[in-house]
């Protein structure tokens with residue numbers, strides 16, 4: 001019997017969060033289980049999780065970065081203790097591709113003692129450009145999210161669910177070189193500090209939000225959260241990626257479910 005749905009997500013621009021919480025709600029309602037949520041987006045949330053047990057099911061959701069699980073999550077996920085708990089893994093990507101991210105997440109959780117019984121790749125607006133994946137996840141996506149969660153719940157309720165196979169390759173796609181990059185701040189900044197509070201790496205100075213120290217992961221949380229439109233990237237490499245995405249990734253991709 002599944003008593004607790006443990007939901008863990010990293011979501012700088014909130015789409016993985018939206019999908020994770022919708023899945024957890026449906027699973028909890030269908031299984032009569034309670035919910036626990038751990039948001040690991042901000043540094044203060046990235047604390048060790050208490051071990052799971054055989055009565056728990058974990059929902060893990062994260063954005064795909066460079067076809068992989070975000071590097072900032074690696075150590076945290078490697079330290080989880082599954083102890084036979086079921087897991088539902090969700091990769092959220094910006095309409096380019098999820099490459100090896102689902103497989104990597106499945107491998108990470110399996111190594112920690114989880115039984116990954118369902119997985120899915122959903123699409124959201126690309127963090128780097130609102131012209132790719134615009135408006136997603138939309139109503140049709142959220143319908144698929146609900147269908148996926150109901151199917152996962154049925155699989156769990158049926159007893160002894162089989163582990164799931166997902167797409168992806170080993171060795172995983174190589175991560176790009178960590179080139180130092182950070183956002184700039186325009187004249188319109190009112191020092192409201194919203195960007196400071198939204199930064200998953202804690203690299204925007206709380207004394208002067210125009211100062212950004214090393215360690216930016218280019219998640220665009222500050223850019224998207226600034227009410228004045230004052231945070232921006234002025235970087236040739238990002239401009240090139242954006243141009244590539246806008247020219248090659250316009251065609252709508254659909255969610256993929258693995259059950």
Ligand SMILES: Cc1cc2nc3c(=O)[nH]c(=O)nc-3n(C[C@H](O)[C@H](O)[C@H](O)COP(=O)(O)O)c2cc1C
Nearest residue numbers: 012013014015016063066067094096097124126127
């Ligand atoms: C650094 C970075 C790398 C990304 N890499 C990919 C990628 O490889 N494929 C893709 O389709 N989307 C990629 N995206 C887009 C995100 O996966 C997508 O926007 C996701 O919805 C963001 O999730 P969040 O809203 O939960 O933060 C990338 C975004 C960022 C910031």
Ligand code: SF4
Nearest residue numbers: 199216217219220222
């Ligand atoms: S400074 Fe970098 S890591 Fe921090 S919110 Fe902005 S883009 Fe993300």
Ligand code: SF4
Nearest residue numbers: 189190192193195226
């Ligand atoms: S969110 Fe925008 S206006 Fe507010 S401190 Fe950051 S850059 Fe300035």
